Amino acid sequence: MADTYVLVHGAWHTGAEMEDVAGVLREAGHAVHCPTLVGNRAGDDRSRVGLADAIDSAVRFIEEKDLTEVRLAGHSYGGMVISGVADRIAHRLKRLVYVNAFVPLDGESLNDMVPPQYVAMFDAVAGANGNAVSLPFEVWREAFINDADLALAQASYELLNPQPYRTFTDKIRLREPLAALQLGKSYVNCQQDTAMPHSLPWHPRLSERLGLFRLVECPGSHEMFFSNPGRLAQAILEAGRD
Amino acid sequence: MADTYVLVHGAWHTGAEMEDVAGVLREAGHAVHCPTLVGNRAGDDRSRVGLADAIDSAVRFIEEKDLTEVRLAGHSYGGMVISGVADRIAHRLKRLVYVNAFVPLDGESLNDMVPPQYVAMFDAVAGANGNAVSLPFEVWREAFINDADLALAQASYELLNPQPYRTFTDKIRLREPLAALQLGKSYVNCQQDTAMPHSLPWHPRLSERLGLFRLVECPGSHEMFFSNPGRLAQAILEAGRD
């Protein structure tokens, strides 16, 4: 049976980098959309775009295509966005799928969930780069894409685009806690993902904020969209199905 | 070399649901028994059966068949039962194998080891159902058998039987701590088992109560007896061997 998936990319990415995973989902018979959020599009003013703008762009995408029964997946920062979308148009959604993604409480920003050393690094980079942030290559290579070889780490790094810092510092507004939303919820945990240190992990620290949820795990780093899209697609299918 | 296994089912189950795993163990040359505990048999008075009754029924099973050198495995609630059996007839046992199973201290009930939201849910259900408890399907599907598809989740749910609530609320009596028992001890941890939330996990929270023990892990949910009996059987063999 054909399900409808919308895959929301993480910070520094665009929808294009979701396409390898999307292709596997399509081969399994599903309709898959990979929008690029406002803030990560060519020509965006990265000094000004905020979290609400990004959420708005995702809501508009779903409404303009008149999608319903959506299985809405978000990767990393994409978790902030799908949480905001669910707060706005839950009636169009069937299930939320967080892929090592942030699960905010009302009034929290992404920066409220990351270790202080990241916030300090982001503050410094944003201050010197027109309020946009990027990752040093060494952090990308060692902590984000630790399961790839150097060539893939370099090639994927070249694809990244600067992230508007307001999307990390803006507080989200949620009318009710995500745990109370009457939607299916799943969390895909890539087991060697050290983008969050394992002493302050994605799962169960953030996943359990969903209340009743389905856990799916797979071996791999934070960047399996690059390093192992086939295996990640399998996990997303197990997370997204009824 | 032929070993003797007794597999003790969890709450809501019977011995019949252990048979797929038992079959793999038999193919490996072992003798395997899958008794159904008092409390989970057709016709049992589920308002009255308590933990000691269930333990008694397992002890009688082993004694009546005159089994010795038993590798006694318990799943989930079955951990309460095999702990009580070990306290009574350790001389008939070779090794205890806990399969994401409760490991009690003297004077503890199963309910003492689960999150408060489960206790509240069980209290409410038992109050309305003659002191027997069952799981809502959504909890079963998302948190117990998260690695199955919907059809298997539904089919397995149909096999469950109501659990006498006294088996969850009765305190166990153990003459000495399990860690002090001169028996082999193993713990099989199914890695995506969220029947206990991973913030209050089976392993190492409960497993380490065994003192020196052997850890075996496998990918899968709390209900691998349904979702992947072959892989679970392999883990039980690695846990049960000398």
Next chain:
Amino acid sequence: MADTYVLVHGAWHTGAEMEDVAGVLREAGHAVHCPTLVGNRAGDDRSRVGLADAIDSAVRFIEEKDLTEVRLAGHSYGGMVISGVADRIAHRLKRLVYVNAFVPLDGESLNDMVPPQYVAMFDAVAGANGNAVSLPFEVWREAFINDADLALAQASYELLNPQPYRTFTDKIRLREPLAALQLGKSYVNCQQDTAMPHSLPWHPRLSERLGLFRLVECPGSHEMFFSNPGRLAQAILEAGRD
């Protein structure tokens, strides 16, 4: 491209037990050395050899062979040794690879990082054995090589040699924290390794002392050098590459 690896064994072992892993690395085109540390060589005075002696012997090995750009891997106690080597001759190293290995802070001993029950056991054994320690077979079989069958557990146990206890009790001197060293750092975590209890684990408790590091995980026990050298070699290659 050919890399240079030096594999530093753990307590009770010698370089010979690293050879199966080394062979896989050599097949992949690399130069691999497996020295035996002072303290674990035939004829060593195990009552006297201390941690600094073992570190000295590893430094001398690298200097005498004039090795550079070394990927220096240490297993278990070997982590104490490679940490000391890095503090002395970082200019000869390219990357440190800890394989479920101790990561000390300045002024710490190995015993400072293990559970108190181990220290008590070691104290008793050393007191009765000329200040050398060994492991009881049951601890080896259940907690160190839990993924092997009994025959391999026994055969590997026969290969162990008594460990000079001063290598566990001597404090290490580090001029700067390992996290500050300008070297690549990786941590290989064997997921069923219960040589450290999982309530006081290798990773992330000790791994995160490295600062920015690359995590690689594989299924297996503390003694994969015996139980699954091929899989461990793959993990070391993913940890050791640029």
